[in-house]
Amino acid sequence: MSKESPQPQSEEVDLGQLFKLIGNAFDRFFKFIGSIFIGIYNVVLLLLVHIYKRLVWYAAAIILGGGIGFIIDMNSEKLYGANLFIQTNFNSTRQVYENIKQFHQLAHIDKDTSELAKRLKISGVEASNLKGFYIEPDLDENNMAEMYSAFYNRLDSLSRLEMTYDRFKESLTTYSFPIHRIGVASTDRNLYKKIEESFVDQLCDNDYLEDILKSNSEILEKKDYSLLQQVQKTDSLAKEYLKIRINESQKEQIPGSGTNLYMGDAESAGGSLIVDESKIIQQRLSYENRRREIDSTKAIQKNIINVLANFPKSGYDIREWTDKKKFVLPIVFVVLALLVFSFIGLGDFLKKQSKL
Structure with a gap:
């Protein structure tokens, strides 16, 4: 009889090792992140201890920098x-x-x-x-x-x-x-x-x-004048129509008839083109709207630059705040004091190391 293959057990061992490696990688990653925060904490703590021991010096730097900066700001433009x-x-x-x-x-x-x-x-x-x-x-x-x-x-x-x-x-x-x-x-x-x-x-x-401004103004003026003439013509036509309507109203009314105005050669076309007063009024309103648009354009384009x-x-x-010395100088003086004390501390550390 042939022996059974141990393949399933081998696969379980490989998976176990894989998960173990993944777990170790996450463990090292989180320890690395933790070491960064611990390092930052230690640096901040050392800085606070340093400032606390020399609080009088730093307070003097802030007061001196603020006073000098205030005087400079008072005398500067x-x-x-x-x-x-x-x-x-x-x-x-x-x-x-x-x-x-x-x-x-x-x-x-x-x-x-x-x-x-x-x-x-x-x-x-x-x-x-x-x-x-x-x-x-x-x-x-x-x-x-x-x-x-x-x-x-x-x-x-x-x-x-x-x-x-x-x-x-x-x-x-x-x-x-x-x-x-x-x-x-x-x-x-x-x-x-x-x-x-x-x-x-x-x-x-x-x-x-x-030159562009002058030419544009002249074009707008011509357009407005042309529309004004059209408005005047429609007004005249409306007045003539009103006279016809008054005359027709004074005549005896025939049932089924209305008051119509034939424009141009509408009569010669067999009466198929009939324009009533509403179309004349609509045309006039259209001309007036276009004139208002031109007035708006003239106002906008009256100058090369509109303020x-x-x-x-x-x-x-x-x-x-960076332009005001009363804020900048205290920061500068504090940084200078920190640098001076750092160099003093570094010098003391080097002396101790040289004696070992």
């Missing part, structure tokens, strides 16, 4: 800021960004107060208070979604398969948005209203854009 929100027309965004970069160069890097004073129509002393000009698009997720929807509808069926919302967002640049926030930094909080008018004029100083929000009457403090 405060930095104020204010924002101007604009809407660009006629693809003028690039021109605006270039002008802002130039203003920032003059104020922050070159410190050319005479050129700033000339462009903004202020004195040289006031121009010296300007410290920087900044611009960024005013991002809104809803506006980006609307832009994506309009762009997606213009694509063909193949392009729509590839163009996702995330890919569309990645393709956007700072010039893709119509609304932008312009920030100005100054040490004079009351300077913003003085520079606002001249500053906005300087942002759109471009002959090409001026959506002006500078406030005075600026506000834009300094971060």
